[in-house]
Amino acid sequence: MDPSSASSTIPTVTQRDQWMVESQVFQIFQLFSSIPQTAQSLMLELQRDNHITYLTKSLSHLPPSFSVLDANRPWLCYWIIHSIALLGESLDYQIQHNAIDFLNRCQDPNGGYAGGPGQMPHLATTYAAVNALITLGGQKALASINRDKLYGFLRRMKQPNGGFRMHDEGEIDARACYTAISVASVLNILDDELIKNVGDYILSCQTYEGGIAGEPGAEAHGGYTFCGLAAMVLIGEVNRLDLPRLVDWVVFRQGKECGFQGRTNKLVDGCYSFWQGGAVALLQRLYSVVEEQLAEASQISPKSDVAEEEQESLYGTSRNATCHFTHGGTGEPGFSDFKNIGYNFINEWRARDPLFHSIALQQYILLCSQEQEGGLRDKPGKRRDHYHTCYCLSGLSLCQYSWSKNPDSPPLPKVVLGPYSNLLEPIHPLYNIVLERYREAHEFFFVES
Numbered sequence: 001m002d003p004s005s006a007s008s009t010i011p012t013v014t015q016r017d018q019w020m021v022e023s024q025v026f027q028i029f030q031l032f033s034s035i036p037q038t039a040q041s042l043m044l045e046l047q048r049d050n051h052i053t054y055l056t057k058s059l060s061h062l063p064p065s066f067s068v069l070d071a072n073r074p075w076l077c078y079w080i081i082h083s084i085a086l087l088g089e090s091l092d093y094q095i096q097h098n099a100i101d102f103l104n105r106c107q108d109p110n111g112g113y114a115g116g117p118g119q120m121p122h123l124a125t126t127y128a129a130v131n132a133l134i135t136l137g138g139q140k141a142l143a144s145i146n147r148d149k150l151y152g153f154l155r156r157m158k159q160p161n162g163g164f165r166m167h168d169e170g171e172i173d174a175r176a177c178y179t180a181i182s183v184a185s186v187l188n189i190l191d192d193e194l195i196k197n198v199g200d201y202i203l204s205c206q207t208y209e210g211g212i213a214g215e216p217g218a219e220a221h222g223g224y225t226f227c228g229l230a231a232m233v234l235i236g237e238v239n240r241l242d243l244p245r246l247v248d249w250v251v252f253r254q255g256k257e258c259g260f261q262g263r264t265n266k267l268v269d270g271c272y273s274f275w276q277g278g279a280v281a282l283l284q285r286l287y288s289v290v291e292e293q294l295a296e297a298s299q300i301s302p303k304s305d306v307a308e309e310e311q312e313s314l315y316g317t318s319r320n321a322t323c324h325f326t327h328g329g330t331g332e333p334g335f336s337d338f339k340n341i342g343y344n345f346i347n348e349w350r351a352r353d354p355l356f357h358s359i360a361l362q363q364y365i366l367l368c369s370q371e372q373e374g375g376l377r378d379k380p381g382k383r384r385d386h387y388h389t390c391y392c393l394s395g396l397s398l399c400q401y402s403w404s405k406n407p408d409s410p411p412l413p414k415v416v417l418g419p420y421s422n423l424l425e426p427i428h429p430l431y432n433i434v435l436e437r438y439r440e441a442h443e444f445f446f447v448e449s
């Protein structure tokens with residue numbers, strides 16, 4: 001699926017499709033369990049060098065302007081540059097220079113980034129370009145982002161119902177809310193005007209299943225669930241969602257193939273290692289709010305040992321619907337500083353045990369999604385691509401750090417499947433940016449400017 005074009009099709013998965021995928025995956029697992037341990041270690045090895053070769057080759061040959069991928073080039077930049085950063089590799093100076101220059105040519109004179117030079121600015125490619133530039137890092141890349149104009153573009157996309165349009169006259173959905181709020185948050189241009197009624201819009205997308213849909217009345221989907229949940233965290237209104245129901249929906253999307261599916265009755269796919277895995281990673285850190293909601297529902301006092309005040313400052317409180325941290329509900333200015341939510345979220349790491357099977361997911365990614373020659377894919381039988389490489393690696397990183405209580409302490413070897421050399425760089429789960437690059441950008445946009 002392509003995140004820049006977003007209509008949800010009616011599920012067409014048959015029992016036969018499901019059996020085919022299951023049997024392919026189980027054959028791989030069976031082969032794996034029948035071979036000696038040394039051969040198993042080889043099968044579980046992350047083919048780091050081959051992934052780097054696949055990715056760097058593609059970056060130096062971005063599709064020319066007539067290509068069908070024309071409107072996707074900032075995405076390609078992000079998927080590739082982020083994957084390389086996850087793998088702990090740095091880019092050649094000339095390639096970095098070319099990428100900054102290309103993204104700058106995609107920047108619209110009135111703000112935002114388009115899919116290619118001279119095209120119409122779009123929220124999805126704006127998110128991709130901003131994340132790519134932050135990942136490239138350094139003064140030249142960060143200073144190339146025209147934040148004043150970008151703010152104007154975000155305001156132009158803002159809708160009275162609280163949502164955002166993807167582009168002028170474009171669709172309004174949960175993806176647009178996330179991409180707008182994510183870039184505003186990371187660039188320190190988030191304000192009450194942008195936040196206004198976003199929470200109401202996203203709340204109206206949470207479905208009876210518990211997951212979040214692209215728009216009100218549609219089907220819950222992993223991609224939109226990540227977007228809706230992350231946006232709600234970033235605006236300080238996550239407590240307004242029905243979190244226990246959300247946890248319930250997302251954890252049941254991890255199937256017997258060990259990977260995640262995007263929605264009920266659909267096939268497992270490596271990219272949901274991030275979209276669903278990311279949502280579970282966020283929920284893991286929000287668990288005290290989940291417990292609070294559960295306790296409220298059953299009138300039992302919460303089990304959480306986290307100080308109540310600390311919780312309120314980050315996530316609001318679920319005890320009243322228009323709590324002091326809820327923007328848009330009361331119209332009162334928030335007491336808490338929503339601008340620092342992204343930063344505090346990562347620093348106040350108090351992880352519970354993961355809410356999903358992180359070793360099983362690593363097994364799916366390494367054995368079923370990984371191509372030995374480099375690149376990662378949706379599932380066995382599919383071809384590698386940059387989108388799946390990016391989101392499989394992002395999901396793998398989330399798994400590896402899912403047991404860590406502290407973002408700066410390396411994971412124990414037993415939670416990293418395969419050799420310890422498989423370890424990737426940690427990411428900021430709200431933005432999907434490598435943590436170290438996020439920190440540099442935070443310093444640049446919050447401290448220095």
Ligand SMILES: CC(C)=CCC/C(C)=C/CC/C(C)=C/COP(=O)(O)OP(=O)(O)O
Pocket residue numbers: 001002003004005006007008009124127175178179221222223224227261262263266267269275
């Ligand atoms: C930041 C950003 C732009 C996020 C995008 C989020 C995202 C992945 C949304 C999903 C969109 C969608 C309609 C998928 C269904 O595809 P499908 O029917 O091909 O796949 P499925 O069978 O797995 O549901």
Ligand SMILES: [Zn+2]
Pocket residue numbers: 001269270271272378388
């Ligand atoms: Zn996919």
